[in-house]
Amino acid sequence: MDFAPSYTPEQESFREEVRSWLDDHAPVIAGDQDSPENYAKFRQLGRDLGQQGWLRPTAPVEYGGGGMGFEETVVLYEEMSRRDLSIPPYYDSGGWLGGASILVWGSDEQKQSLLPPIFKGDVVTWQLLTGPEAGSDLAGTQTDAVRDGDDYIVNGEKIYVGGSNGVDVLWTLTRTDPDGERHKNLSWFMIPADLPGITIRPMDLLGDGGEGVGSGVKNTVYFDNVRVPAERLVGGENNGWQVATTHLELEHGAGGSVARNLWFSRALDWARERQLNGRPLVENSDAQDRLVEIYEKTEIQRLFGIRNFWMNRTHQAMTYEGPQSSYFRKLSGLDITTALHELFGPYALTNDENTDFSEGALDSYQRSAIVSLHPGGTADVQKVLMARRIGMGRSEAERYKAGKTVE
Amino acid sequence: MDLSLTDQQEMVKQAVDDFVSRDASIETLIELQQTERGFSDDMWRTAGELGWLGMLIPEEYGGSNTGYTDAGVLFEALGKGPVPGPFFSTVLAGEIIKELGDDAQKENYLTRIANGSLIATLAMSEPDYQWGIAGVQLIPTEDGEDYILNGEKSFVYDGHAADLIITAVRTGSGDDDISLLLVDTSTPGVSTRKLEGFTSSESSVTFENARIPKSALLGECCAITDGLHAALMRATPLLCAYQVGGAQAVFDLSVQYSRDRVQFGRPIGRFQFVQNHIVQLVIHLDSARWTTYEALWKMDTGRETEAAIHLAKAVTSDGYRQACNYGHEVHAGTGVVREYGLTLYTRQSRSLFHALGEPRYHRKQLAKLMPTLQLDDE
Numbered sequence: 001m002d003f004a005p006s007y008t009p010e011q012e013s014f015r016e017e018v019r020s021w022l023d024d025h026a027p028v029i030a031g032d033q034d035s036p037e038n039y040a041k042f043r044q045l046g047r048d049l050g051q052q053g054w055l056r057p058t059a060p061v062e063y064g065g066g067g068m069g070f071e072e073t074v075v076l077y078e079e080m081s082r083r084d085l086s087i088p089p090y091y092d093s094g095g096w097l098g099g100a101s102i103l104v105w106g107s108d109e110q111k112q113s114l115l116p117p118i119f120k121g122d123v124v125t126w127q128l129l130t131g132p133e134a135g136s137d138l139a140g141t142q143t144d145a146v147r148d149g150d151d152y153i154v155n156g157e158k159i160y161v162g163g164s165n166g167v168d169v170l171w172t173l174t175r176t177d178p179d180g181e182r183h184k185n186l187s188w189f190m191i192p193a194d195l196p197g198i199t200i201r202p203m204d205l206l207g208d209g210g211e212g213v214g215s216g217v218k219n220t221v222y223f224d225n226v227r228v229p230a231e232r233l234v235g236g237e238n239n240g241w242q243v244a245t246t247h248l249e250l251e252h253g254a255g256g257s258v259a260r261n262l263w264f265s266r267a268l269d270w271a272r273e274r275q276l277n278g279r280p281l282v283e284n285s286d287a288q289d290r291l292v293e294i295y296e297k298t299e300i301q302r303l304f305g306i307r308n309f310w311m312n313r314t315h316q317a318m319t320y321e322g323p324q325s326s327y328f329r330k331l332s333g334l335d336i337t338t339a340l341h342e343l344f345g346p347y348a349l350t351n352d353e354n355t356d357f358s359e360g361a362l363d364s365y366q367r368s369a370i371v372s373l374h375p376g377g378t379a380d381v382q383k384v385l386m387a388r389r390i391g392m393g394r395s396e397a398e399r400y401k402a403g404k405t406v407e
Numbered sequence: 408m409d410l411s412l413t414d415q416q417e418m419v420k421q422a423v424d425d426f427v428s429r430d431a432s433i434e435t436l437i438e439l440q441q442t443e444r445g446f447s448d449d450m451w452r453t454a455g456e457l458g459w460l461g462m463l464i465p466e467e468y469g470g471s472n473t474g475y476t477d478a479g480v481l482f483e484a485l486g487k488g489p490v491p492g493p494f495f496s497t498v499l500a501g502e503i504i505k506e507l508g509d510d511a512q513k514e515n516y517l518t519r520i521a522n523g524s525l526i527a528t529l530a531m532s533e534p535d536y537q538w539g540i541a542g543v544q545l546i547p548t549e550d551g552e553d554y555i556l557n558g559e560k561s562f563v564y565d566g567h568a569a570d571l572i573i574t575a576v577r578t579g580s581g582d583d584d585i586s587l588l589l590v591d592t593s594t595p596g597v598s599t600r601k602l603e604g605f606t607s608s609e610s611s612v613t614f615e616n617a618r619i620p621k622s623a624l625l626g627e628c629c630a631i632t633d634g635l636h637a638a639l640m641r642a643t644p645l646l647c648a649y650q651v652g653g654a655q656a657v658f659d660l661s662v663q664y665s666r667d668r669v670q671f672g673r674p675i676g677r678f679q680f681v682q683n684h685i686v687q688l689v690i691h692l693d694s695a696r697w698t699t700y701e702a703l704w705k706m707d708t709g710r711e712t713e714a715a716i717h718l719a720k721a722v723t724s725d726g727y728r729q730a731c732n733y734g735h736e737v738h739a740g741t742g743v744v745r746e747y748g749l750t751l752y753t754r755q756s757r758s759l760f761h762a763l764g765e766p767r768y769h770r771k772q773l774a775k776l777m778p779t780l781q782l783d784d785e
Contacts, residue, residue: 001409001410001411001412001413001476001700001703001704002408002409002410002704003408003410003700003701003704003705004408005408070408071408074408260782264782265782268777268780271777272778280778282777282778283778285774287777288774288775288777288778289770289774291774291777292770292773292774292777295714295718295773296718296721296722296770299698299718300694300697300698300722303694303697303698303701304693304697306408306410306697307410307693307697309408310408310409310410311410314409320689324686324689324690324693327686327690328690383679383682383683383686384679384682386682386686386689387676387679387682387685387686390662390685390689391662391666391676392662392665392666392676392677392681392682392685393665393666393673393674393675393676393677393678393681393682394666394674394676395666
């Protein structure tokens with residue numbers, strides 16, 4: 001076993017290449033990460049990465065990806081995270097997830113036209129999954145698409161969408177056969193965000209909705225007789241659930257991660273800096289116990305992430321591991337907020353600029369850990385998925401079926 | 408990065424699995440549990456012949472010295488059985504002798520551990536129980552070239568089966584002033600008694616004017632705490648691996664039972680409350696598995712291991728215990744019928760919970776590391 005990436009001389013020289021490239025291209029970011037000026041810098045870095053094939057390193061070169069292997073990708077991710085940057089360096093999980101589905105389900109023409117703008121960083125894509133009537137029950141969507149000549153007319157509403165810095169493409173799941181059998185009545189569209197009849201309005205929510213720049217704001221997207229060209233239908237009419245299965249799997253944590261949850265090192269640093277009765281807080285036995293709780297949760301999160309990253313990139317058969325990692329991250333996130341609250345007391349709940357020592361991070365995390373319970377499927381949905389994938393209470397024949405589709 | 412087992416490790420795993428399915432059926436294991444010794448001498452002999460006891464012993468003493476992860480794979484497979492016997496106790500004793508013994512002691516004991524002809528264990532704790540060297544209060548008296556021992560060691564794993572008991576004694580007034588004596592259990596005045604109850608294989612060892620030659624001192628008098636600590640730490644993840652194997656077996660049993668057991672006209676695994684038990688179980692199992700194997704990997708690759716080992720023991724001993732609790736929730740009445748087999752694991756999850764220190768002890772050790780802990784990637 002080897003828990004660390006091992007590097008060949010070729011990979012080490014690739015690392016040097018990435019480092020020197022980032023020295024030239026990584027932007028200097030000051031102040032609010034989410035400001036329009038900083039967002040523009042992150043977008044430019046995305047386009048520059050796209051030119052290198054590094055924005056979507058494992059995707060085929062012919063569609064604008066990097067065509068890179070597992071170990072090279074690890075080097076790239078490591079060097080980005082060393083500079084506190086992610087790939088992509090801005091909120092584009094719609095591009096990440098939608099791109100994966102188009103690679104599997106798109107026609108040749110669709111792959112040629114839709115993928116390069118995503119993989120080159122020219123467009124930002126949002127995913128539109130949840131509706132007011134369809135949360136965990138995604139297949140119960142009441143957003144309708146009705147064929148009319150060469151177009152589909154889309155009407156409906158999706159919520160908890162996107163971020164604060166604008167968007168180019170929206171993808172969504174619509175109902176194309178209201179009377180059809182469940183899971184066989186849906187269609188999946190890539191929709192230009194500037195079509196007439198689309199309205200995007202920010203929602204008033206508790207706090208930060210996820211990770212990455214621009215994700216602090218979530219929106220409601222309204223479709224009012226939006227005319228979508230039929231060529232934007234991916235995977236065929238009434239096959240949308242199959243298309244969604246591809247990205248839902250990724251969203252349920254199957255992709256894994258080699259990145260560490262930063263909350264332990266943050267808490268440790270602050271506990272070493274802050275004082276209690278004239279001594280560093282970290283020397284206090286109760287404080288140490290709270291740090292151990294955070295250490296334990298974040299280490300297990302990291303190990304589940306590494307396992308999934310390795311399984312995913314080396315094409316091991318995965319069953320429950322994605323939703324397990326997702327479930328554990330969500331629930332242990334809440335435990336970590338409790339430990340932080342006990343460790344730093346009421347400081348955990350304020351971003352008052354004259355009082356807070358964490359530049360808003362502690363206050364933000366107390367909220368975002370709660371908000372994070374739902375995106376990508378609620379904690380309960382993750383447990384349902386695990387039960388199905390493990391095959392609890394299922395015969396062999398049923399397990400085969402459960403392994404093929406995600407209901 | 409590669410989290411798969413090597414071919415060599417797959418072979419070890421297969422060999423133990425074959426052995427278990429051939430010689431260690433649930434019926435056999437339940438029968439063994441009722442016996443005084445608690446394990447089978449045939450099984451022990453087989454383990455010696457197959458080289459399982461020498462995996463961490465240098466080749467010059469007849470071992471194969473293959474590494475900690477390989478040994479971890481062995482212990483996981485044994486724990487999955489669960490194969491009872493003084494495997495871990497003997498390997499732990501080997502680690503201590505390897506660390507502290509002189510050449511003659513290594514030659515004498517390691518060779519016999521490697522070939523399966525010596526059962527050994529460590530006796531640290533005493534009736535005033537606490538884990539660690541602070542709990543060592545037995546004071547020998549000196550008589551010429553001998554020490555005379557009077558007193559008791561409690562909760563000694565496999566003491567009743569051991570030929571050799573490495574006995575910790577207090578030989579000075581300082582906190583760290585302890586010494587280790589290599590005590591042959593045939594020495595007059597040494598007696599052992601297996602403890603009754605829910606515990607799996609713990610014993611009480613009594614010394615009545617037992618005369619131990621000073622030549623039986625392991626290492627320098629009063630300078631062994633660092634060596635003892637190092638050996639205990641290195642052995643800990645192997646005990647964890649044994650617990651991981653047990654938790655894996657409990658998971659497998661529980662999933663199968665969720666399919667086979669029908670109530671209200673459907674398999675119970677279709678009920679979400681039952682599903683939740685198995686969901687929680689597999690989180691404990693995988694947390695135990697990956698903290699344990701990362702600690703083993705760090706040992707094999709010369710990385711800093713202190714925090715990883717404490718973490719693994721805390722997570723794994725908690726995890727095995729909780730895995731069994733959830734297994735019992737799934738199995739309900741069936742789970743407590745002895746012949747079903749679940750309780751073989753439950754019993755070990757309890758008995759090994761405090762072996763080498765309970766989870767709270769290890770979390771306390773982790774806590775003490777916090778002021779100076781360095782993260783790997785910094």
